[in-house]
Amino acid sequence: MGLFGSKKSQSCAVCKKESSSTSKPKKEWNLKGVVCTDCFVKLMKKPHPKITNPDDKCVTCGAEPGGLYLWKPKKQWDLKGWLCEPCYNEKEKADNELKKNCVLCNAKLGFIARHAKKEWNVKGYICKDCWKIQESKMKTS
Numbered sequence: 001m002g003l004f005g006s007k008k009s010q011s012c013a014v015c016k017k018e019s020s021s022t023s024k025p026k027k028e029w030n031l032k033g034v035v036c037t038d039c040f041v042k043l044m045k046k047p048h049p050k051i052t053n054p055d056d057k058c059v060t061c062g063a064e065p066g067g068l069y070l071w072k073p074k075k076q077w078d079l080k081g082w083l084c085e086p087c088y089n090e091k092e093k094a095d096n097e098l099k100k101n102c103v104l105c106n107a108k109l110g111f112i113a114r115h116a117k118k119e120w121n122v123k124g125y126i127c128k129d130c131w132k133i134q135e136s137k138m139k140t141s
């Protein structure tokens with residue numbers, strides 16, 4: 001089967017014209033159906049945005065510095081994907097700020113800042129006391 005070998009007339013997915021010489025569009029064009037020869041040639045010439053791996057860009061700002069320049073967010077940030085360096089630094093700064101006080105009782109946190117468990121539905125760091133309270137709550141429920 002040749003590239004433009006189809007005899008049956010089909011309508012082109014791009015220009016909608018009926019054509020007997022259609023071919024399958026390339027996967028990266030993201031088209032359904034077939035395209036006519038003219039459109040095929042046009043599409044071949046057009047530069048297409050490469051399909052990027054969603055892992056390859058910063059989840060916060062969408063920058064695509066390339067896989068080597070992306071940082072894996074810390075587990076407690078609850079982010080899926082990767083961060084570019086500026087966003088990572090920003091996030092870390094905010095995180096350090098968050099670590100200063102307990103999100104529940106606002107007590108000053110020292111080095112013992114612990115990130116609340118996901119299942120507690122608490123975002124941020126909590127003090128030892130609040131940790132205990134949360135933990136006992138979990139046991140009773």
Ligand SMILES: [Zn+2]
Nearest residue numbers: 012015036039
């Ligand atoms: Zn066409």
Ligand SMILES: [Zn+2]
Nearest residue numbers: 058061084087
């Ligand atoms: Zn970013």
Ligand SMILES: [Zn+2]
Nearest residue numbers: 102105127130
């Ligand atoms: Zn607390």
